[in-house]
Amino acid sequence: MSAALELSRHDLDIHLIEKSHFLGGQAIHYSCKANGTCQGCNACLVEEQLKRINEAENVHLHLASRIRGIEQKGGTYQLETRQLPLFDSEEEQEALGRLALTKGWEHVVQRGPSGHNSPLYALNWSAIEETPDLAETVPEAAKRLNLKKKPRSELIQAEAVIPATGFQPFDPRRIGTFNYPRLSNVVSALDMEKIRRSSGYHLRPSDSARPGRIAFIQCVGSRSMAQGNLWCSRVCCPYALRMARAMQAEQPGSEITFFYMDLQNCGRNSEKTLSTCRSDFRFVRIMPVDILPGDNDSPIVRYMSREETIQEESFDLVVLSVGMEPGPENARIARMLDIGLNRHGFLRAESGPDGTSSQEKVVFPAGAATGPKDIAESMEQATEAVKDLLVSLNSQGKKNHGYERSLDFHANTGHRSGSDRPYRSP
Amino acid sequence: MFGHAFPVNEEGQNDADAELRQRESLRFLPGARLTGCRGTLGNFKLRLESGEEILEETAGAVVLACEMRSVPLFASYGLSGARNAISLSRLEEMLTSQKSEENGASLLGRAEQIAFLSGFAREGDPVSQRRILNSLRALDEQGYRTSIYTRDLKVADDGLVELAKTDRQLGTIFFKLDECPDISPDGGEIRHNDPVLEREVRIHPDLIVLEERFLPGPENERLARILNITTNEDGFLQDENIHRLPVRTNRMGVFAVGAARGIMTPGQTRSDAANAALALQEEFQSLQRNLFGTRAFIDEDKCCVCLTCYRLCPHGAISLEQRPVISSLACQGCGLCASQCPQEAISVLDSRLEDIGHSGSERIHAPKNAGQPPRIVAYCCRNSAYEAGMAAYAFNRDLPSGLIVVDVPCAGTINRDMILSSLKKGADGLLILGCHFGACKSTWGNAFACHQSDRLGSILEEVGLSRERIRFRTLAENMDAEFSAFTREMEESLVHLGRNPLA
Ligand code: SF4
Ligand code: SF4
Ligand code: SF4
Ligand code: SF4
Numbered sequence: 001m002s003a004a005l006e007l008s009r010h011d012l013d014i015h016l017i018e019k020s021h022f023l024g025g026q027a028i029h030y031s032c033k034a035n036g037t038c039q040g041c042n043a044c045l046v047e048e049q050l051k052r053i054n055e056a057e058n059v060h061l062h063l064a065s066r067i068r069g070i071e072q073k074g075g076t077y078q079l080e081t082r083q084l085p086l087f088d089s090e091e092e093q094e095a096l097g098r099l100a101l102t103k104g105w106e107h108v109v110q111r112g113p114s115g116h117n118s119p120l121y122a123l124n125w126s127a128i129e130e131t132p133d134l135a136e137t138v139p140e141a142a143k144r145l146n147l148k149k150k151p152r153s154e155l156i157q158a159e160a161v162i163p164a165t166g167f168q169p170f171d172p173r174r175i176g177t178f179n180y181p182r183l184s185n186v187v188s189a190l191d192m193e194k195i196r197r198s199s200g201y202h203l204r205p206s207d208s209a210r211p212g213r214i215a216f217i218q219c220v221g222s223r224s225m226a227q228g229n230l231w232c233s234r235v236c237c238p239y240a241l242r243m244a245r246a247m248q249a250e251q252p253g254s255e256i257t258f259f260y261m262d263l264q265n266c267g268r269n270s271e272k273t274l275s276t277c278r279s280d281f282r283f284v285r286i287m288p289v290d291i292l293p294g295d296n297d298s299p300i301v302r303y304m305s306r307e308e309t310i311q312e313e314s315f316d317l318v319v320l321s322v323g324m325e326p327g328p329e330n331a332r333i334a335r336m337l338d339i340g341l342n343r344h345g346f347l348r349a350e351s352g353p354d355g356t357s358s359q360e361k362v363v364f365p366a367g368a369a370t371g372p373k374d375i376a377e378s379m380e381q382a383t384e385a386v387k388d389l390l391v392s393l394n395s396q397g398k399k400n401h402g403y404e405r406s407l408d409f410h411a412n413t414g415h416r417s418g419s420d421r422p423y424r425s426p
Numbered sequence: 427m428f429g430h431a432f433p434v435n436e437e438g439q440n441d442a443d444a445e446l447r448q449r450e451s452l453r454f455l456p457g458a459r460l461t462g463c464r465g466t467l468g469n470f471k472l473r474l475e476s477g478e479e480i481l482e483e484t485a486g487a488v489v490l491a492c493e494m495r496s497v498p499l500f501a502s503y504g505l506s507g508a509r510n511a512i513s514l515s516r517l518e519e520m521l522t523s524q525k526s527e528e529n530g531a532s533l534l535g536r537a538e539q540i541a542f543l544s545g546f547a548r549e550g551d552p553v554s555q556r557r558i559l560n561s562l563r564a565l566d567e568q569g570y571r572t573s574i575y576t577r578d579l580k581v582a583d584d585g586l587v588e589l590a591k592t593d594r595q596l597g598t599i600f601f602k603l604d605e606c607p608d609i610s611p612d613g614g615e616i617r618h619n620d621p622v623l624e625r626e627v628r629i630h631p632d633l634i635v636l637e638e639r640f641l642p643g644p645e646n647e648r649l650a651r652i653l654n655i656t657t658n659e660d661g662f663l664q665d666e667n668i669h670r671l672p673v674r675t676n677r678m679g680v681f682a683v684g685a686a687r688g689i690m691t692p693g694q695t696r697s698d699a700a701n702a703a704l705a706l707q708e709e710f711q712s713l714q715r716n717l718f719g720t721r722a723f724i725d726e727d728k729c730c731v732c733l734t735c736y737r738l739c740p741h742g743a744i745s746l747e748q749r750p751v752i753s754s755l756a757c758q759g760c761g762l763c764a765s766q767c768p769q770e771a772i773s774v775l776d777s778r779l780e781d782i783g784h785s786g787s788e789r790i791h792a793p794k795n796a797g798q799p800p801r802i803v804a805y806c807c808r809n810s811a812y813e814a815g816m817a818a819y820a821f822n823r824d825l826p827s828g829l830i831v832v833d834v835p836c837a838g839t840i841n842r843d844m845i846l847s848s849l850k851k852g853a854d855g856l857l858i859l860g861c862h863f864g865a866c867k868s869t870w871g872n873a874f875a876c877h878q879s880d881r882l883g884s885i886l887e888e889v890g891l892s893r894e895r896i897r898f899r900t901l902a903e904n905m906d907a908e909f910s911a912f913t914r915e916m917e918e919s920l921v922h923l924g925r926n927p928l929a
Contacts (some may be wrong), residue, residue: 009708032902038865042668047813097822113484113697115817117905200907211608223587230591234582262578262602268688269666271549285602295681371584380672380697387700 001027001049002382003366005163007028008056010390014055015156016272017062017081019329022112024050025166025368027375029113031196033242035249040267041242049379050116062154070161070336077362079156085149088119096121105139113197119197123147160362160389163333164382167324167368170221170229177290178220179319183299185211186291186318188220189240198310202247204317206297210251215301216240217288218260219347222323231344233323234373237264240321241277248280257282257315259303271367291318324372337363346371348386362396366391443902455481458644461522462654463488466753467679467709469883487679487709488653490663492643494685494752499636503545513711514542514557521564533779537632538572541616542900544637545577545607551689552583559589561635566596573599573629575607575616583691596601601627609634640689643843653680654742656869662688669867672701676869677742679754682707696826709755721759721774722752728771735763740869760868761839774835784821799828800920802913804857807837807875810903811859817906824910826917828854837898838871838878845882845896852929855895855920862900870899892923 004016012232022028028050030043053059064084071078087096100109100121110122122415127149138147150261172180172188180186184206187195196202204211218240222233237260244256258281267275288302294300294314301318326345327333334341338361340348349367366385446452455476462473474481503869505511512520542558546551552598565572572593579602581587581757594600601607607618617628637816642661650657655675656665664670664687664845673681681702684695722743724735729749736744743756744763752763752772764772806812812833818825830853835841837860845856858879883893899912 006704009711023457030904032862032900032905034865034898035898038861038862038902039666039670040666040864042671044810044865044902044904045671048809051813090471101822102450114904115813115820197904198907200905200911209607223581231584231589232581232587263580264582265549265551265581266663267666270551272659272855274549283604285660306624308624353512376671377694380694380701382703383672384697384700387704400759 001046001053001164002379003164004059005014005049005053005056006383006386007389008053008059012058013057014056015062015079015158016059017065017067017079017156019064019165020068021084021086021110021119022114022117023053023063024112024114024117026169026190027378028117029197030189030193030375033246035245039242039245041239045379046375047116050114054116054118062156064339065154067333067336072338075159077158077161079158079161081154081156082151084151084312085123085146086119087121087123087145092145093119093121093143095144096123099139099145102139103142103296103321105142113194119308129151136393143159152348155265160364160393161337162366162385162389163383164341164366164385165329165333165347165371168235168327170227170325172220172320172322172323174227175220178217179299181322183291183293183297183318184332185297185316186299186320188320188322189236189243190322192243192319194220202243202250204297209316211247211315212253213255213257213298213315214244214247215257215313215315215318216244217301217318218321219256219287220320220322221325221371223261229323229344231323231372232264234261234264235372235374236321236375237265237325240319241266241273243319244281245277255282256280257313259284259286259288259301261285261287272360293367307408324368327369330369337361339363341367342371344371362389362392364392369423372380443523458636458771460652464745466743467756468753470679476651487706489685489706490649490653490675490680490682490686492663492686494643494662494689495641496638497641498638499547501610503610503636503794504541505613505634505636507608507611508634510613510632511636513636514554514561515638515639517561517635518557521561536597537628538571539631540565540572540633540635541629542572542574542635542637543576543606543632544582545573546575547637548639550578550580550637550801551574551640552580553689553691554640555580555586556583556589556691558635558637559586559593562593562598563589563596566593566598572597573601573631575601575603575618577603584693617742641849643686646686653677655680657687664688666864667869668865671698673698673705676740678753678758679709681744709835711792721754721757721909722761722764722772724752727774728769729767730769730771732768734766738762738766740871758867760836760871761834762836762868762871762874764811765839765841799826800828800854800917800925801828801830801852802855802857802916802920803832803853804828804859804913805832805834805837805840805842807846807860807871808833808835810861810865811837811899811909812900813899813903814905814909815859816905818909819917823904823906824914826913829913836866836868836875838866838868838874840875840878842878842882842885849891849895849926849928852926854926854929855915855916855924856897858896858898859901859909859912862902865902873905891926891928894919895926 004014007014024410027046032043033039033041041375062081063082067079067081069080096109099105100111108124108127112120162283169190171423172178178186182256185204187205192202218236221227222229222231248254260283277380288301288303290302294299298314298316299318300312300314302310329347330341330347334347344349347369349365349370364385373381431630443873445627458474458476458821460472461475464471468486472483472485474483491783496515500506500511503546544558562572579590581590603618607616609616613626613634615630620627646661646663655663657663660663663682664675675682683698683702731749735752736746741756741758744750759774761774764774806815815831821904837858840858848856858875860875862896863872866872879896879898883896897916901908
């Protein structure tokens, strides 16, 4: 999305192909972490970008579209996509909106996480497929929706491709001993975000009460040999720390414990943030063994104490700081575009430091698809990919996209900034 | 600024320098110091001193790419007098010279046991962490016995988890402690109670390698003053406001990249350069296409040159040339200047402030009878609260039926007249909703709004109304749930307070 937005300023046609019904990736689900003062989580910047992308005229959206094949023919890429039917007319949107409020039908409609998602409502096709004789039972609200609409195929031509397929959050079900989601009050950080966004509060799922004793378990699915994920996901520490601070601001007096290995920095003025956190929260440097059911739906966390004995502690709520994993489609996308994956399965940024890709391949992977990144880093890296792309198009003389020679900076310098010429007063 | 380089040791760096020097579009001014800067984006007048010479240059934009400094932390570890303590940089020098001389083993030769200390005198960072882990590996490979004492391994960058694992396999012992171990002042002994081994561990290192603290470049403070930009708490040339990301500063047309804005990995520094290039190009493009119309302009006949606007503009969009002049390129149309000009000499093009005041009061026409819901006018910052409000409507959230939402370019633009006219027209309560502190696009617009609402509350009290009728709250764009909660809360308390008697 960042890349498309950056590109939209140029005289180019941009096709933004999105697998889901809603733009914004994982980050659009995140809630604000401010505790009166902004904590710099950058979630609202994603919101802002989404708004701007809707306004960009040269960005053509292809929502709910899955790429079926990519062919490179004489300098252009042909992308074959299959798009699920959208109900984007005002009438259909209204009907979906009403259907979402109809008892027993809520699950058939998906609503975008952000007010800027447009269209805001979509049909949950998998729910429809699961209910075969749906057509007979449709309520009044849905009468106007043609549930028999068929997916359609599209052929999109492009001179360059930016795969920005994002990441996949680690599925905590893979750590069986944590009993997620069997224990209702063991949630992933992402679940917590969704609760916060929809209710405005950090509530525990079982009874919508405000939790007083909260545990965060860090590195769930990261830095783990057992899971084969030998990387630090980078975002979960700052993320959890900010969430904990927002929780404490919302519910003063709540007691928050972190189970962790190493604490990573939190934004640029980390020193101060971390020292506040170190005094406000309790830190236990250990990975818990398991989480068990307890009284009052309060999960019990068991861990080895320093004295080599098993400790049990009960919490109102346990938040699992799940890590980032490569997207499930990475291998397929890499194969179709003939690019490489790194040893962890993220897309390899192919371009050299001088921003040129090999002559035949005009592919510039961007964002968290290339490895764990926070929101700011993803945006920055997306811009870098765009710069590489523009330089490459420019050098191939393919298109006049307004990338002025006089501003032909190469990114490998990183320190040179002679900007005393390019401007002329009007 | 001109030609300071962050020593990243990227391969090919020197070639790139040589290549850059060839370019005609670039001019190098080695040794030049920036001593003055006037003007605005698109037209900065820079004053540079190079030896005796004084240069006046015009520039469209300024990119700050200063390097940072690292200082050793001997004193923090009580090792000022220790002969065997060296800084990480010193060790790295030794390792490199060892490589080039082949016989450099002598430098480290007599040491057997080498201990690293980091994370106790400061929070570490992935940049230093990588250097430490790489040094450990080099030493391990040469057969030294190494150990590292640290609070947290800062592994939040590509490949660092694996690098730490490799070091462990090669023999480095990792001690992760919450507090600094006891170190004898001569550096001869390091002692701690080990939480894992559950016993006291003493080692006698021949060499102790200490972390360093990164400090912003020595020129930063001076540059910030000359360019009139705000720094972050550590003194780097970009403050923490999210709207600066990635490479902007609070002054339009002044950019900060790499180590000028914080401790950055080489990858981030590279990406900063690309971001700056495209951001520059964006400004250049708008200049060419004339995309920006003037947003705010000053009626010269009314202006009394009090310079309130000049001091207030959060984007550095106003320059002084006999009288204040607003740059059409740099102005963001926030309206702060207009709301505070004592002469009402400034109008903001797309949103004349009087209009906003009116649009609030004009839309109040509910009858006064007691059964009607309270009428609330919410002045919402366009960058945050207004969007939250629109989302609340889109999501069918629970909202007061007497709510009137008015968007303002910045919460800081509300003034007494707007509020009073709304009250006169019959509003029962007023909400001023801005961005969270630290996230205001106009830097201090929300602080302004907070202060204003406080003052207006006092005015209300003076005329016998409850100050509860005016409230200031902060929101982010994604807080539609909270928008609904705030407005509902307000409605409830207005039900208690009853109708506005002024109406
Ligand atoms: S905490 Fe995050 S979402 Fe909230 S204002 Fe700051 S950056 Fe935006
Ligand atoms: S950021 Fe923190 S929680 Fe996430 S993987 Fe790294 S160390 Fe673990
Ligand atoms: S605030 Fe108004 S009167 Fe004062 S200098 Fe600016 S325009 Fe002139
Ligand atoms: S409207 Fe805002 S940005 Fe423009 S000159 Fe006035 S204070 Fe500066």
